[in-house]
Amino acid sequence: xxxxxxxxxxxxxxxxxxxxxxxxxxxxxxxxxxxxxxxxxxxxxxxxxxxxxxxxxxxxxxxxxxxxxxxxxxxxxxxxxxxxxxxxxxxxxxxxxxxxxxxxxxxxxxxxxxxxxxxxxxxxxxxxxxxxxxxxxxxxxxxxxxxxxxxxxxxxxxxxxxxxxxxxxxxxxxxxxxxxxxxxxxxxxxxxxxxxxxxxxxxxxxxxxxxxxxxxxxxxxxxxxxxxxxxxxxxxxxxxxxxxxxxxxxxxxxxxxxxxxxxxxxxxxxxxxxxxxxxxxxxxxxxxxxxxxxxxxxxxxxxxxxxxxxxxxxxxxxxxxxxxxxxxxxxxxxxxxxxxxxxxxxxxxxxxxxxxxxxxxxxxxxxxxxxxxxxxxxxxxxxxxxxxxxxxxxxxxxxxxxxxxxxxxxxxxxxxxxxxxxxxxxxxxxxxxxxxxxxxxxxxxxxxxxxxxxxxxxxxxxxxxxxxxxxxxxxxxxxxxxxxxxxxxxxxxxxxxxxxxxxxxxxxxxxxxxxxxxxxxxxxxxxxxxxxxxxxxxxxxxxxxxxxxxxxxxxxxxxxxxxxxxxxxxxxxxxxxxxxxxxxxxxxxxxxxxxxxxxxxxxxxxxxxxxxxxx
Numbered sequence: 001x002x003x004x005x006x007x008x009x010x011x012x013x014x015x016x017x018x019x020x021x022x023x024x025x026x027x028x029x030x031x032x033x034x035x036x037x038x039x040x041x042x043x044x045x046x047x048x049x050x051x052x053x054x055x056x057x058x059x060x061x062x063x064x065x066x067x068x069x070x071x072x073x074x075x076x077x078x079x080x081x082x083x084x085x086x087x088x089x090x091x092x093x094x095x096x097x098x099x100x101x102x103x104x105x106x107x108x109x110x111x112x113x114x115x116x117x118x119x120x121x122x123x124x125x126x127x128x129x130x131x132x133x134x135x136x137x138x139x140x141x142x143x144x145x146x147x148x149x150x151x152x153x154x155x156x157x158x159x160x161x162x163x164x165x166x167x168x169x170x171x172x173x174x175x176x177x178x179x180x181x182x183x184x185x186x187x188x189x190x191x192x193x194x195x196x197x198x199x200x201x202x203x204x205x206x207x208x209x210x211x212x213x214x215x216x217x218x219x220x221x222x223x224x225x226x227x228x229x230x231x232x233x234x235x236x237x238x239x240x241x242x243x244x245x246x247x248x249x250x251x252x253x254x255x256x257x258x259x260x261x262x263x264x265x266x267x268x269x270x271x272x273x274x275x276x277x278x279x280x281x282x283x284x285x286x287x288x289x290x291x292x293x294x295x296x297x298x299x300x301x302x303x304x305x306x307x308x309x310x311x312x313x314x315x316x317x318x319x320x321x322x323x324x325x326x327x328x329x330x331x332x333x334x335x336x337x338x339x340x341x342x343x344x345x346x347x348x349x350x351x352x353x354x355x356x357x358x359x360x361x362x363x364x365x366x367x368x369x370x371x372x373x374x375x376x377x378x379x380x381x382x383x384x385x386x387x388x389x390x391x392x393x394x395x396x397x398x399x400x401x402x403x404x405x406x407x408x409x410x411x412x413x414x415x416x417x418x419x420x421x422x423x424x425x426x427x428x429x430x431x432x433x434x435x436x437x438x439x440x441x442x443x444x445x446x447x448x449x450x451x452x453x454x455x456x457x458x459x460x461x462x463x464x465x466x467x468x469x470x471x472x473x474x475x476x477x478x479x480x481x482x483x484x485x486x487x488x489x490x491x492x493x494x495x496x497x498x499x500x501x502x503x504x505x506x507x508x509x510x511x512x513x514x515x516x517x518x519x520x521x522x523x524x525x526x527x528x529x530x531x532x533x534x535x536x537x538x539x540x541x542x543x544x545x546x547x548x549x550x551x552x553x554x555x556x557x558x559x560x561x562x563x564x565x566x567x568x569x570x571x572x573x574x575x576x577x578x579x580x581x582x583x584x585x586x587x588x589x590x591x592x593x594x595x596x597x598x599x600x601x602x603x604x605x606x607x608x609x610x611x612x613x614x615x
Contacts, residue, residue, distance in 0.1 A: 048179050049136060052086035055176035062105045065094040069222035071107035074140070074148040078106065081156050087176050104138045107148050115139060121147070127213075127224075128188035129154055138182060146208065146224030153209050159183065163482050164209040166200065166455045169552075171482045187467070193227050193293075193404060193439025194465035197446050201458035210462040216446070221290060227439075230284050230291035233347060233368070234300045236266045238284075239277040252276075254305035265298055268327035269309040277327065278334045285339050294335070296328045297347040297368070304351055317356035324352055325359050332362045340364075345404055348396060353388075355395040366438065367396050368404040371428070375408045379516040380420065380502060380509040382427035383407075397435035404439035405432045412597040413517040415451040416562040418525065420502035420509075422460065426472040429464050440465060448600075450592030452559045455483065487544040487553050490536040494556075497536065501529050520566035533560045554586045561586075562595075569613050580609050 051059060063075045079090040095109040105111040112118050115134045124130060124143035129151035132139040140155060142148035156162040159182050163171035195214040201207065207217035207226065219226045231238060242263035245252050250261035252273050266273050281294055304310070310323040324346060332344035342364070348355075349370040361367060374386035383389045396403055409425050411417040425442060432440055442461055445451030460475045476495060481488045502509055505524035512518040537557040544550040561583045569576040584606050586592075593600045 047135075048181050049133075049138065051082070051178040051180065052088045053177050053179075055087035057082075057086065057088035057090060058102045059090060059104055060100060060102070061090055061092045062095050062097075062103045062109050062111060063092060064107055064109050065096045067094075067107060068148075070142070070146065070224055071148045073223050074142075074152045075106050077149065078104065078140075078152045078156070081162060081172070084172050085160065085162065085174055086178050087174075102136050104140065106140045106152070108141070111137070112139065112141070117141070123186065125188055126192070127211075128186065130186040131155055131159075131182060131184060133182050133184050143188075146211075146213075146219070149208060149223065150211055153211070154187065155182070163478070164206060165459050165479055165483045167203040167206045169455075169483055169548075189466050190433045190468050191438060191440055191465050193441070194462065195227070195439070195441040196444070196458045196461035196465070197441050198444040198451065198454045198458045198461075199446055199449050200451075200454040201462070202446075210459065211466045212462045214441075225290060227293065228288070228291045230281075230288045230294040230342075231296075233295045233297050233345075235295050235297050236299045237263075239280040239296065240266055240273055245276070254303060255307040255310075256303070257306060262303070264301065264303040265305060266327075267305045267307055267310060268323045269305075269307070269313060274327050274330050278331045281331055281335060281344075282338060285335065285342060292341060293343045293345050293366070295345045295347075295368070296331050297345065298324060298349075298352065302350045317359055319352070319354040319356050321348060321352040321354060322356045322359055325356060325361060325365075328365055329359075329362050332365045336362070336364045343402065348392065349406075353392045355392065355399055361400045363401055365400070366402045366404045367400050368406055368439075369393060369396060370406040371408060375428075375516060377515045378511060379408070379411075379518075380424055380512070382424050382431065384427070384431045393431070393435050400436060402438040403432070403436050405437050405441065407432075407440060407442050408516060409442045409457075410444040410451065411517055413514075414520065414562070414566075415445040415448065415595050415597070416559050416592070417452060417518075417520065418498055418559045418563065419452050420498045420524070422457070422472060422476070423499070423502075425461070426464055426468075429461075430468040433468050445594070447597065448592055448594035448602075450555060450558060450587065450590040453556065455555075456480070484540070484544070484552060484556075485549050487540040487549055490540040490543065491553070491556060494533055494536045494540075497529065497532055501526070520563045525563050530560060530563060551589065555590050558583065558586055558590070558592070565609050576609075576613050577615060580606060580613065580615075 051057060061075050061079055063071050075092045079092055082090050095111060099111065108121060112120060117132055117139055120130055120141045121143065124147050126143045126145045127147055127150060129142040129147045131151060131154065140148065140151035142151045159180055161173045194212045196212060197214065201212060201214060202216045204217050204219045207214060208219050208223065213226045215227050215229055217226060240252060242253065246263045252267055252270055253261050253263050254265040254267055256262045277296065281296065285291060285294060304320045305323065313322045313326060314320050328344060328346045335342055335344055343366045344364055345366045345368045347370065348367050349372060353373060369392060371383050371389060374383045374389035378386055407428055409421060411419055429440060444457060445454055456479050459479050463470050463475050477492065480491050484491045501524045508523045512522060537553065537560065540553045541550060544553045561579060564572050565579055565583060572579055587602055593602055595601055595605055
């Protein structure tokens, strides 16, 4: 089965069918620019810190005499970005040097005890961070994995106004004079798995700066690593391969309604099946020592064993999840002895979505609850408003300490389609976290960049997954102003237009034909919506001028071009051929390869449009 980053993406596809931007003053929430100084008052602080003056600094960055790789990385990044911002050189020195009055102390330095902060890291877990202030000294500390690096980027982003919107789009307010009042705080992530599953979010450096930890955004182990799966999902065939066992031992596999054994699923109460699955799981974990999650889950496509043992357990517990959980718990018990830090995941999906009456997942078991029974049919409605999902979510939350969510947030038939569902996604994340979710994967356009607002979505989802209390509108505004610079006002208006179209067609969107795969003639994509969107993007292009901002606006406009092209030459009229040329040019510049989940199809789509136009 699928174990590494690439194979996870390949598995999902098979199973379903610029330069840096220095836009000074352009980002809401970034540092205010006033009188040549960057000032940021974010809450309680111990007074102003004069970080740089006239492009010079009296501050040094202090690290332990023997820093960890994470502490070293954090110090180097802090020195780099503070230098980029101020023009000053920030030296990195070991804590064996005499104490100075102005220091940024990073990591487990001997300065912590002097300031009464000894043992600070113990409260920060794997990824939490702390920023403390003592007079003119700053203390940045973090948990054992990425914590020190997160502390650095939290200071840079939240106190000093830097942004890393995309791997190519960075906002650095460059000023030689920087004074600010740092806010003392401690922060731990709401989720241990934070996975905005868009290809736009698969850059490891971007992930590190924005505090995601997706399996598809590789971060070196020496910098804290990232979440890795030993096995992803639908793993029965890997754990007990039918090509090895079915002919000799058909009783290892499900008994179907016709009384026949089928390799579609396992007989999960059979003692030998449990033994073989356990041995396979342990062997795989030994081969992949950095893995932190292994899935013991049913094959895709449904089906359940109807032998007397499995059926009796399922009937007694009122759900087909019972016989599955019986095996998962036993495998998890064996894994815990040798791999206490590994989580065993299984799917609450299709017939296993309902929790059992009395069986309970072990403490090292995570229930991966899929939103297929709500977000596929109701993609614009918060999951908590759909009764069947709400019952499953809250039922599992009552009996399970850790739930991993598989949520769906893109039109899988039209990656490029306008999709006003960010409000629902933000609501979902908050609801999931309130109900014991410890991991969330928001499955979007994972095969290609250039999907609908994928850069904005990736950044916004990253912020919400760390702290679901963040305000969605403020995050959107921050991104749009920082990313689009002078062209931001009409882009902000377009996002309001899209949200309003969803409100105006709320009933149509409650249960849209095709569900999440709605077509491009949906009523919310009205003639008036398309006309007004074109006007806004025309204005944005005029404001953008030439260069990188114009390219970003053109990329953002692709969904509008796409809808009109899908409507056909009879809808667009004489300009249809020119519209094809425009879409093709932008798609190639962006690197758009997929519109439909599956094999690359952009070129075939363009060819079909040309044929429709008689070209």
